[in-house]
Amino acid sequence: MELNAFNQGLLAFLEASPTPYHAVSVMRELLDKAGFERLDETHAWNLESGKGYYVVRNDSALVAFRTGRNDPAETGWRMMGAHTDSPCLRVKPQPEIREHGCFQLGVEVYGGALLNPWFDRDLSIAGRVTVEDRDGQRRDTLVDFRKPIATIPSLAIHLDREANSGRSINAQTHLPPLVMLTGGKPEKSFRELLEQQLQAEQPDLSVRQVLDYELSLYDTQAPAITGLHDEFIASARLDNLLSCYLGLQALLEADGEQPSVAVFNDHEEVGSMTAEGAQGPFLETVLGRWVTGEDYHRAMAASMMMSVDNAHAIHPNYADRHDSRHGPLLNEGPVIKINNNQRYATSSRTSALYRHLSDQLGLSCQSFVVRSDMACGSTIGPLTAGNLGVKTLDIGVPQLAMHSIRELAGTQDAHNLYQVLKAYFGLDGLW
Structure with a gap:
């Protein structure tokens, strides 16, 4: 080739x-x-x-x-x-965090990830989901939200003047991504939101309930050939x-x-x-x-x-x-x-x-x-x-x-x- x-x-x-x-x-x-x-x-x-x-x-x-x-x-x-x-961020089993009008997801760091670059990116979610279908059978399927649905906003430098010289990242408290605002919206669990996405992606998949999942966040920016003379692959x-x-x-x-x-x-x-x-x-x-x-x-x-x-x-x-x-x-x-x-x-x-x-x-x-x-x-x-x-x-x-x-x-x-x-x-x- x-x-x-x-x-x-x-x-x-x-x-x-x-x-x-x-x-x-x-x-x-x-x-x-x-x-x-x-x-x-x-x-x-x-x-x-x-x-x-x-x-x-x-x-x-x-x-x-x-x-x-x-x-x-x-x-x-x-x-x-x-x-x-x-290395990436994986969604926790009970990830829902509802505070200050925001819906966030609890995540766990997988592997030795560089964490700073995860902030302020357009993130999506993908992985494997195990469901119980309408016939009571367990089925594995893949899911990929594809579009940007989450972000981890940086703290403004006005609130942390040492950000460029000494900011450290707490994986428990600083990394939960913001997914949506909660004001005026019916309260739903992440598994219910996941079920909705599965039905949208696979209309023929009859889901009674989401039993479990292994899901990762990822950057939606597409891989690219970069450099003035196309010397690099960025992804x-x-x-x-x-x-x-x-x-x-x-x-x-x-x-x-x-x-x-x-x-x-x-x-x-x-x-x-x-x-x-x-x-x-x-x-x-x-x-x-x-x-x-x-x-x-x-x-x-x-x-x-x-x-x-x-x-x-x-x-x-x-x-x-x-x-x-x-x-x-x-x-x-x-x-x-x-x-x-x-x-x-x-x-x-x-x-x-x-x-x-x-x-x-x-x-x-x-x-x-x-x-x-x-x-x-x-x-x-x-x-x-x-x-x-x-x-x-x-x-x-x-x-x-x-x-x-x-x-x-x-x-x-x-x-x-x-x-x-x-x-x-x-x-x-x-x-």
């Missing part, structure tokens, strides 16, 4: 995916269109050579794979992983839906000869210790139903995982936060992430394989090492490597404003990494 088409597809994917549930729904549509068959974890599987399959767990995580023509016990699996979740959730998109496209366009796997876990931003997270058994379960016994261990020993998660580009206003020799630049190529304390799972062997592939394609790549006097973040890479015992590379596209409500990446880097991943999925031999 050429660069412009790739980036336009990325923008469409980002806009259609305000939550992990929506991201997985979009990925399912792309896989169905490509002829992949959905597998049910509660049913017996009969996998055929040369076909594509996918498995969904909790509607928020997905494993897609091509069985290929070769035996995984002989050639291993070519695997990549990313995560579907991003929410670049970390890590950008990696999900490029990984899925690489798998869809691979030649299908090699056994190849793409896993998209949920809950990376909160530790991954869930049934659908990278510390859970999801990927291992799928692989264990594909290949069993001694052959499974042979396959794993011959395999590799590319953990694809965005990296910290050097910020021109805060360059001192980087090791001066390991400050990745936007549009200078994907970033191999290295940490000798194993916060990243990269080894010289896995990084060498990536550099070799990148060189063969005439593409660039970079390296990131955190400053020796700063703590290092982590990814699903070490978790997957420790869980499966698989050789792993941590790599990702450089970006700015990570964990903000609107992040920034380069227009070249994701397409670069997609090309290398596509070649990796078709690689005849790994080692």
Whole structure:
């Protein structure tokens, strides 16, 4: 896929995916269109050579794979992983706050969100809802209000003269968004308002009551190509839906000869210790139903995982936060992430394989090492490597404003990494 088409597809994917549930729904549509068959974890599987399959767990995580023509016990699996979740604000179960003529929603911070950028944005709400229908059956459905329905107004500087030098944010009291005014309006619960929205979106869905939900607030500003020379991609959730998109496209366009796997876990931003997270058994379960016994261990020993998660580009206003020799630049190529304390799972062997592939394609790549006097973040890479015992590379596209409500990446880097991943999925031999 050429660069412009790739980036336009990325923008469409980002806009259609305000939550992990929506991201997985979009990925399912792309896989169905490509002829992949959905597998049910509660049913017996009969996998055929040369076909594509996918498995969904909790509607928020997905494993897609091509069985290929070769035996995984002989050639291993070519695997990549990313995560579907991003830091955000989640609506609480009893969220109604009615004070001073305002109707607000109680929210909980999900993950390590940068909170200041959430103020004064045009926000909407989306996620998964479980309802009881008129026949008394439970049904899961997605909801997306789409239009701006909420905002978190800043406190005027006249009432806080230290706002630009020392304002701190209390997540309990400062973040509830304003949804509407209550004066003269019939009092309704949030669940009743949610039921109204479901009926408006899905007239054929007969809802007796909303049983529960997992809903997130999100910024309604559309993703965009920005910069004087169109150098940047600006959007929410670049970390890590950008990696999900490029990984899925690489798998869809691979030649299908090699056994190849793409896993998209949920809950990376909160530790991954869930049934659908990278510390859970999801990927291992799928692989264990594909290949069993001694052959499974042979396959794993011959395999590799590319953990694809965005990296910290050097910020021109805060360059001192980087090791001066390991400050990745936007549009200078994907970033191999290295940490000798194993916060990243990269080894010289896995990084060498990536550099070799990148060189063969005439593409660039970079390296990131955190400053020796700063703590290092982590990814699903070490978790997957420790869980499966698989050789792993941590790599990702450089970006700015990570964990903000609107992040920034380069227009070249994701397409670069997609090309290398596509070649990796078709690689005849790994080692």
